[in-house]
Amino acid sequence: MLHRWQKKRTHFPLIIALVLCIFLVCSILLTERSIQQIYGEDHRHTSLKQASLLKSTVLANSTFPSTSPVVLDRFTTCRSTVKYNGRKPGWMVTPKSLDPHGSDGSCDVFSGKWIFDNISYPLYNEQDCPYMSDQLACHKHGRSDLRYQHWRWQPHGCSLKKWNVIEMWEKLRGKRLMFVGDSLNRGQWISMVCLLQSVIPEDKRSMSPNAHLTIFRAEEYNATVEFLWAPLLVDSNSDDPVNHRLNERIMRPDSVLRHAALWEHADILVFNSYLWWRQGPVKLLWADQANGVCEEIDGLGGMELAMEAWANWVASNVKPLKKRVFFVTMSPTHLWNREWEEPGSEEGNCYDENIPIRDSLYWGSGSDLPTMQMVERVLSLLGSMVSVVNITQLSEYRKDGHPSVYRKFWEKLSSEQLRNPASYSDCIHWCLPGVPDVWNELLFHLL
Structure with missing residues (x-):
C-alpha cells in the first residue's frame, strides 16, 4: 500500500501541473484576444489622437525648433561672428485678405488733435496709484508744470469712446490681459493698472513681485492685468527684466518658445517692439546652431x-473668436x-x-518710416x-509728455550732467498720468 500510494503521489502533481499550464496558456490567449476586442479601437483611437496631437503641436509651434535649444541668458556669448547670410525660417504665414486694422472705415481714431481739458483729465492722480513707477512719476520727482496731464485726444470727425473703469473690468471679467514687450509697453501696463485699480478694494487686489512676468490680480472680477518682459519678442540674452543692459545683444530669430509659453494662455494680448532695434546691430544665434557661431545683422x-x-506664432495659434491680439506701433522719441x-x-x-506740437504734419526722426513700413507689411x-x-x-x-529730468535715475549723475539737464533728459519714456493713458483709451475703444 505504501509503494502504491507513493507512486500515485508521484504522478498526481504532474497531472495537476499539466492541467494548470494548459489553463494558463488558454487564459492568456483568451485574455489577450478579449483585450484586443474590448480595447483595440480605443488603443487605435488613442494612438491616432496622440499622433494628431503631436502633429498639431508641431504645426501650432512651427516657430519653435524641433529640439529645445540652450536657453539664452545675459551670460551667453558668441564664439565667433560672421555676416548674416540671408537665411529665413522655413515657414511663412499665408497673407489674409482682411483689413489689418479691423476698422469699419467710419472713423479713424488715430487721426486727430490734442485738446487741453483740465476738467476730465487726468483720469487718475499720480499719488493715488500705489503701483506707480519712479521712472514715470514726474510730479513726484519735481515737475511742477502739470499741463502734460490735462490733454485729451480728439479724433477728427468722431469721438473716442469715453473711459469707463467698470465697463473695462466687465470686459476683463474672468480673463487675462497681458502686455508683452519693452519698457514702453511696461509703461502702458502701469497706466492700465492705475486706471483700473481704484475701484478694487485693497484687500481684493494684489501685485506679484517684479519678474519676467508681473501680475496684477483683481479677485472680484477673477481677472489679471499682466506684463511680460520680452523686448525683442523672440528669445534673447536680454530677457532678464532687470539685468539686460548688455554690450552684445544675441537673439534666436526662429524661436519665441520662452515667451510664448507664458503668453499663449492670455485672453487679450498687447504687443510692442521698436526702440531696442535702434541700438545698432544684433547677433543671430539660430536654434539649430550648436557651435556658438553668430551672424550679425542690422537692427x-x-x-x-x-x-x-x-x-x-500668431497665425498658427490664435483663434480670433477666443483670443484678441493687439500690436502697438512705435512710440516716438523727441531727442x-x-x-x-x-x-x-x-x-x-x-x-x-510744456506744450504739444501744433503742426499736424510733424514727423520726427525718432519714428523710422522704413520700420513702420516693414511692420505694416508683416x-x-x-x-x-x-x-x-x-x-x-x-x-x-x-514733446511735452516725457519725464525729461523728472524721474528717478538709478545711475549716479555727474556734475557735468547736472549743469546741463538736457544731457541726461529722458525723452523716450512718458510721464504718468499722460500719453500712455490715451493709448489705453484707444485699446478700450477697440475692445
Whole structure:
C-alpha cells in the first residue's frame, strides 16, 4: 500500500501541473484576444489622437525648433561672428485678405488733435496709484508744470469712446490681459493698472513681485492685468527684466518658445517692439546652431526676422473668436528740438517742453518710416487676427509728455550732467498720468 500510494503521489502533481499550464496558456490567449476586442479601437483611437496631437503641436509651434535649444541668458556669448547670410525660417504665414486694422472705415481714431481739458483729465492722480513707477512719476520727482496731464485726444470727425473703469473690468471679467514687450509697453501696463485699480478694494487686489512676468490680480472680477518682459519678442540674452543692459545683444530669430509659453494662455494680448532695434546691430544665434557661431545683422533686419517669427506664432495659434491680439506701433522719441523749433534755436531736446506740437504734419526722426513700413507689411499678412493700435502720429505731437529730468535715475549723475539737464533728459519714456493713458483709451475703444 505504501509503494502504491507513493507512486500515485508521484504522478498526481504532474497531472495537476499539466492541467494548470494548459489553463494558463488558454487564459492568456483568451485574455489577450478579449483585450484586443474590448480595447483595440480605443488603443487605435488613442494612438491616432496622440499622433494628431503631436502633429498639431508641431504645426501650432512651427516657430519653435524641433529640439529645445540652450536657453539664452545675459551670460551667453558668441564664439565667433560672421555676416548674416540671408537665411529665413522655413515657414511663412499665408497673407489674409482682411483689413489689418479691423476698422469699419467710419472713423479713424488715430487721426486727430490734442485738446487741453483740465476738467476730465487726468483720469487718475499720480499719488493715488500705489503701483506707480519712479521712472514715470514726474510730479513726484519735481515737475511742477502739470499741463502734460490735462490733454485729451480728439479724433477728427468722431469721438473716442469715453473711459469707463467698470465697463473695462466687465470686459476683463474672468480673463487675462497681458502686455508683452519693452519698457514702453511696461509703461502702458502701469497706466492700465492705475486706471483700473481704484475701484478694487485693497484687500481684493494684489501685485506679484517684479519678474519676467508681473501680475496684477483683481479677485472680484477673477481677472489679471499682466506684463511680460520680452523686448525683442523672440528669445534673447536680454530677457532678464532687470539685468539686460548688455554690450552684445544675441537673439534666436526662429524661436519665441520662452515667451510664448507664458503668453499663449492670455485672453487679450498687447504687443510692442521698436526702440531696442535702434541700438545698432544684433547677433543671430539660430536654434539649430550648436557651435556658438553668430551672424550679425542690422537692427531693422533683425526686427523683421523677429516680427516674422512672432507673426507665424500668431497665425498658427490664435483663434480670433477666443483670443484678441493687439500690436502697438512705435512710440516716438523727441531727442532733437531742431526738428520742431525754428531754425537757429538753441540745441536741445524734450527738456523744458510744456506744450504739444501744433503742426499736424510733424514727423520726427525718432519714428523710422522704413520700420513702420516693414511692420505694416508683416501685420497685413495676419489680417483681422491682429488689431493695430497706431499710437505713433498722435504721440509725435507730445514733446511735452516725457519725464525729461523728472524721474528717478538709478545711475549716479555727474556734475557735468547736472549743469546741463538736457544731457541726461529722458525723452523716450512718458510721464504718468499722460500719453500712455490715451493709448489705453484707444485699446478700450477697440475692445
